[in-house]
Amino acid sequence: MRNKSPRHRWLSRAFALAILIVASVLHVTSARAEDGYELWLRYHPLTAGQATIYRIDASQLVMGSATPTQRVTREELQRGLLGLLGQAPSLSDTVTRDGAIIVGTPASSPLIARLRLDTADLGHEGYLIRHVNVDGHAATVIIANDDIGALYGAFHFLRLLQTDQPIAHLDLRDSPRVKLRVLDHWDNLDGSVERGYAGTSIWDWFKLPDWLAPRYTDYARANASIGINGVVLNNVNATPQILTPVYLEKVAALANVFRPYGIRVYLSARFSAPIEIGGLKTADPLDPQVQQWWRTKAGEIYKLIPDFGGFLVKANSEGQPGPQDYGRTHADGANMLADALAPHGGVVMWRAFVYSQSASADRAKQAYDEFKSLDGHFRANVLLQVKNGPIDFQPREPFNPLFGAMPKTPLMMEFQITKEYLGFATHLVYLGPLYEEVLSADTMTHGKGSTVAKVIDGTLDNHTLSGIAGVANIGTDQNWSGSVFNQANWYVFGRLAWNPTQSSRAIADDWVRMTFTNDVAFVKPVVDMMMGSREAAVDYMTPLGLHHLMGPGHHYGPAPWDASEPRADWRPVYYHRADSEGIGFDRTRSGSDAVDQYEPSIAAQFNDVKQTPEELLLWFHHVSWDYRMRSGQTLWYELVAHYTQGVDHVMQMRETWSRLDGYIDTERYQQTATFLAIQEREAQWWRDACIAYFQSISGRPLPPGFAPPQHSLKYYESLSFPYVPGH
C-alpha cells in the first residue's frame, strides 16, 4: 500500500470522524426508540475501544451457504458483527488474512475437514469454537457435525462479543444435555392465549399459510440463539380443528419458517379428535378404527411436515377427554398415539398434570398416584411431561415427587415461563432461581446427587430421550413478553434447557449485558435485583410454604378467603387450612401422607416439622400460630415479617432502578419504572390482604413494628376484576 498523501490522510480522518458522529447520532436515535422487539439480539454498537479489539478477530468470514441453515447462520453472523463492530467481515472462500472466522462442518468444508479437530463428542447439535492457525493466519473456527450445531456455535460466538468476553484465544466446546428443548404455547385458534399477558397469539392463523410475518423468523432466531429446538403451537386445552387439513397447511407453513433454525413443530392433540373431526363414535385407544384414524392422521401430517415433532397431550385432566373415559390407562392412550407417530420418528409428550374430576383429599398426591404404577408401561417414544411441583406452578413448591420415581420412563420437565402465579406482565420476577432450585433439588433416589436435572437430562437412569418444556410468555406485544424483564425468563429457560446445571445468576448476567449494556454500574445492581426478585414474590404472595392463595379463575391478586370456586381443590382455603389454632396443609404421615411419595430419607425430613425447610413449612405441616421458628419468633410473627419483607424488597428494587436512569433508553427505562410502581402497589395489596385475612383467623395482634393493612379485610374481599388478561 502506498504512503498516503496529507490530503488523503485528511480525507480518511474526516471520513472516520463523520462516520463516528453519524454512528453516535444513530445510537442516540435508536436508544430513543427501543421498544424491546430486538430482545437479546440487539447487536447495537459496542464501545469503540472494544469494537476495535474484536475487529482483529473478525475480519473475514469463511463459510458455506449451500443449505438454508448455513445461509441463516451466515446472515446472523453478518448482521451481528455489522451491528456490534460497525463493519461486517468480508466473505471469502479461503483464509487470506488474520482474524478469519471459519464456520461449518467437516462434511461440508474441506478446509474444516483438514483441521482434523475432534468432533466425536459434539453429537448432532454441539459445536466447538477454537483459535487455530490456518495457512499462516490466525483464525477462529466454529465447527459442528451438523449445520445446526454451527448455528448454535455462531450464536455462542456472538454472545461472547455481546457480553464483553475475550475472543482472541478461544477453546471451548458445548453440546446440549437435554434432547428436546421445547416451548409450549397455550395459544388458542381464536388468537387468545391462556394465561398470556403479552397480547394475543403471534400465530396469525387467519392469514396463514399465505402471510409469513417477519416476526415468525425473528421468533425462530431468538429461540435458536438459546438452543430451543421445538415448539408446541397450540394450547394443551386443544381444539381438534388444529388437526384438520386447512390448519395443518398453516402449521406446515410455520414449520417451513422454523426448519432452518433447527426448530421442530409439535401440536397439542385433543384425545377425542377421532370423534369430533373423524366422525368416529369413540376415541377408545384400544379400538382398531381409532388406532387407524390416528395412523392415517400421522401420515397426513408427516406428508406436509416431514420433521414434525409429535403430540403433546393433556388427557383426563380438568375436563379434557382421555383414555380413562373408556376405562383405559394413560399408558394405553399415550402408546396408541406413540404407535401412530413411531414410523415417522415422532414422540408423544404426555402430561402428568392430571387430577380427578372430583376433589380428592390431597390434590398434590394425584399425579404420582396415577402414574407411578405405569412406569415401564410406556412406549420408547413417549415422554411423561411433569410440572416442576406437585400442584401448579406456584411461586414455590417442593419438587414433584414423580422425579426419580419412574426410572423406566423419560420424564420431561414442564416449567411455566408465563407468570400466571407470579404477577403477570408487570411484576419483575426473574424465574432463573426458581428453575435452578428445582433442577438442583436432590431426589436421592440413587443416593446423594440424584438431582432433578439428572432425571431430566436422562443421565440418572440412562435415557437417551430427554426433554424440557416451558409454557411460553410470548404474545403480540411489540416487546414479545409483556415487559422487557419477562424476556429474561424466556432466555433463562432456553439456556437452562440446554444445560440444566448452569447458574441462573451467570445467565442473568449474560442477559442483562445483551439486553441493555455491558456497563457494570448497571449490570451488577440489575442482576442483584433479578436474583432477589423471585424470593420477594414468594414473600409477598405465599411465604413459608403457603400456596394457591390467588384470586379465583383469573388468578389475579390475593384471595385467601375465597371459597367461590365449584371444586374444593380450586379454593385457597383448601390449601392454607388456616383456623384459630394454626395454618398449613398437613401432608405428613398423620395427614395426607404426601411426604411418602418422596424417597424415604426425604420423606423422613419432610415428615418432621423440625427438619422441614422453613420455606416449605406450611406446605407439609399444619402448625400453631405460636409455633417457634428457628429465629425464635412465632410463626405468626414470621408470616407477617415475610410478607413485609417481600414488599420492602420491591421498594428496594424501585430504589435501585431509580438510580439507573440514563444508562439505557428512555422507553425501556420508563416502562420498567412504571411496572415496578405497579408491582410495589400490588405487593402491598398482597401483603395487606393476606395479613388482614389471616389475622381475622388467627385472632393474633399484629406484631409490634409492623404497619397494619391499609384497608379492612372487607375492602379486600369486595374487590372484583371482570377483565383480567389471560383468563
Added chain:
Amino acid sequence: MRNKSPRHRWLSRAFALAILIVASVLHVTSARAEDGYELWLRYHPLTAGQATIYRIDASQLVMGSATPTQRVTREELQRGLLGLLGQAPSLSDTVTRDGAIIVGTPASSPLIARLRLDTADLGHEGYLIRHVNVDGHAATVIIANDDIGALYGAFHFLRLLQTDQPIAHLDLRDSPRVKLRVLDHWDNLDGSVERGYAGTSIWDWFKLPDWLAPRYTDYARANASIGINGVVLNNVNATPQILTPVYLEKVAALANVFRPYGIRVYLSARFSAPIEIGGLKTADPLDPQVQQWWRTKAGEIYKLIPDFGGFLVKANSEGQPGPQDYGRTHADGANMLADALAPHGGVVMWRAFVYSQSASADRAKQAYDEFKSLDGHFRANVLLQVKNGPIDFQPREPFNPLFGAMPKTPLMMEFQITKEYLGFATHLVYLGPLYEEVLSADTMTHGKGSTVAKVIDGTLDNHTLSGIAGVANIGTDQNWSGSVFNQANWYVFGRLAWNPTQSSRAIADDWVRMTFTNDVAFVKPVVDMMMGSREAAVDYMTPLGLHHLMGPGHHYGPAPWDASEPRADWRPVYYHRADSEGIGFDRTRSGSDAVDQYEPSIAAQFNDVKQTPEELLLWFHHVSWDYRMRSGQTLWYELVAHYTQGVDHVMQMRETWSRLDGYIDTERYQQTATFLAIQEREAQWWRDACIAYFQSISGRPLPPGFAPPQHSLKYYESLSFPYVPGH
C-alpha cells in the same frame, strides 16, 4: 466567513460524502425494516435535491413552548424537518435569518400580533400559512387563533414537504367544515375489537392508568395530523363498567395524553347503566332518580376529565337497552343524557342505526320511520348519528334517506373505516371513493346542490353543531390497521371529515407520497389502483345494487344461500330475493315503498326501473333475469360480467403491484403482494360462489365467454369458518 483552505474544502467534502454514504446505508437499513408503524408520518429523508431547496425556507424555528400543545407542535416540526431535511431548524426567539418558520397565535406571540394578519375567519381550529417578510428576512408564518390551529397548520406545512409541494411562496388558509371529527372504537374492555381486523384493542385497560404506552401518543399525533378531534374509546355495544370509577380513572389518563393534540375523549354509554352499576330498579329516562344518577355520573366524569366530549349511544337496537323499554322515545332518552351533559358542555351522539327486535317488511326503512317524526324534539346538544346507507356499511348503498329529512336536527355521518363488509384486513379497498360518493350525493331537499356533505357540515340547515364519525380500523398490529393500505382509509376519513368536499383521489395522492415515495412512477399507478379498488370490491361481492350476501355472523366470504340466521333480516335471501323469475328487493311503490323516504324527485327516479342508476338497480327493483340492461345485455349477463370484472380488476392490481417491486421497502412490498394474492383468491371465491348460487336459482346457462365456477355450489355451501377475526 473566511475563505476555506484547500485542506478545509477537502475536509468538508469528505464529511459531506461520508454523511451521504452513511445516510444512504441508513436509508437502506430502514427501508428493510419498515413495519408500517410510522403511518404517513414517516419523515424519511427527501431526495438531496429537494431537501436542499426546502432547507432555504426551513432554517429557523420561532415559536413558543408555553403550553402542552405548543410543545408538541414544536416537537413535531423538529422531528419532521430533521427527518425530511436531515437537519432540524435552529430554535430562535427572534427572526435572525431568511427561511424562518414562525408559529403561534396573535395572543401568544407579539411577533405574530405585529403582523396583523386577518385570522377572523379561522375560528378555533383553522390556520393560515403565509410567506411574509419579517425584519428584512423571508419567513413563513403558521398562524392560528388557538394553539390547536397552529398544530394543524404545522402538520399541513410538513405535508407540503412530504408530498413534494413548493413552499417558497405560500399563501393558504384552512379551517375544518365539520365541528366534531370522531373515531369510534368498537373496542371491548376485554381487549377484543368488534369487527376489528388489526389485532386487539390498543387500549391496555389492565395496565392503565399507570402505563401510558408511547403508542397512545403516536395515535394522537396521527389523528391530529389529519384533523381528528374526538375519540369514542369503547364499543357501542357497551358494558356499563366503563362508567365505574376504576375505569374512568383509566379513561382520564388517556384523555391527558390526547389533550395536547386537541382530541377529546367520548364514551359509549349503556342505557341501562343506572340499573347495572347504579343499583336502581329502572333506567326510565323520565324517572327523576335515573336523571339524577346520570347528572351525578356526568359530574363525576367532568371532575376527572374537564373536556370530556360526551356520550355515544346505541339504544333499542340489536338487543341493546333503550328508552323504548319504558315506553319512551329515542328523544326522551337522548334528551335525558343531554341534560346531564349540557352544564359541562358535552354532547350526545345518538345512533339512528336501530331496528326492531322482530324482522320487519323492509329493514331499510326503519331508521327513517323511527326518527323522522322526532325532528325538532332533540335538545341542542344532541346529534343524531346516521350510517351512510339505510342498511349497514355495505360495499354500496344509496345514501341514507334521513339525510335531508330532519332539518331541525344536526345529523352526524357514521362511516365504517374497518372493512367489515369489504374484505377485512387483506383486501386492498380504498374507501375514499365510497365516502366521496355518499358525501357528494344530492338529497335535493333544498333543491339541487343539497348534498349530504352540506347536511353533515351543517350549512344546509344552519346548524353550528356538526359531526362525522368513522368506525376505526385500528388495533395492536404493528402497522395499526392490519395492512399498510388500510392506513389510507383512516387517513382519508380524517381528511374528508375536515372538509367533506375534497377529492378522494387528491387525498390518495397525498397518502401514497407520505406513506411510500414521491416517485411518480410509483405514485400514479398506485393511486389508480386505489381509486378503482372499491368498485372492484362491489363487483366481486355485490354488484348492481345487491347487498348483504356475506357469511352469517362473522361476515367472511360469500353466502347468498344462507338462511341459518335466526332473524329473516339477517339472511342474504331476505335481501336478494332471487327466484326463478328474477332478482332484487322491490322497494318501489309497488313494493316496500322505501323510495318514498327520499325527496319526491329522487323517489320518482328510484321508483322507475329505467331511471334508477344500474349500480343500484337490485337495491330498488326486483327484475327479471332477462331484463335488458343499458348495454343491451340481459341482467343475468351483466351480473356474471360484473362479478368477472371484479376479479379481473384484482388481477390487474396484482399485475400493477408486481411491476412496482424495488420502489419501496421489502416488508411493505411483500406484505401487500401477499395480501393481493389472498384478495384475488377470495374475489374468485366470491364470484364463483355467487354465480354458482344465482345460476342454481335463475336456471340460466352461463353466458358464453365466461369461465364456470371452479367448484360446485355444494362445495361453497360446505365451507365453514370457526375462527374468523372480529366476530
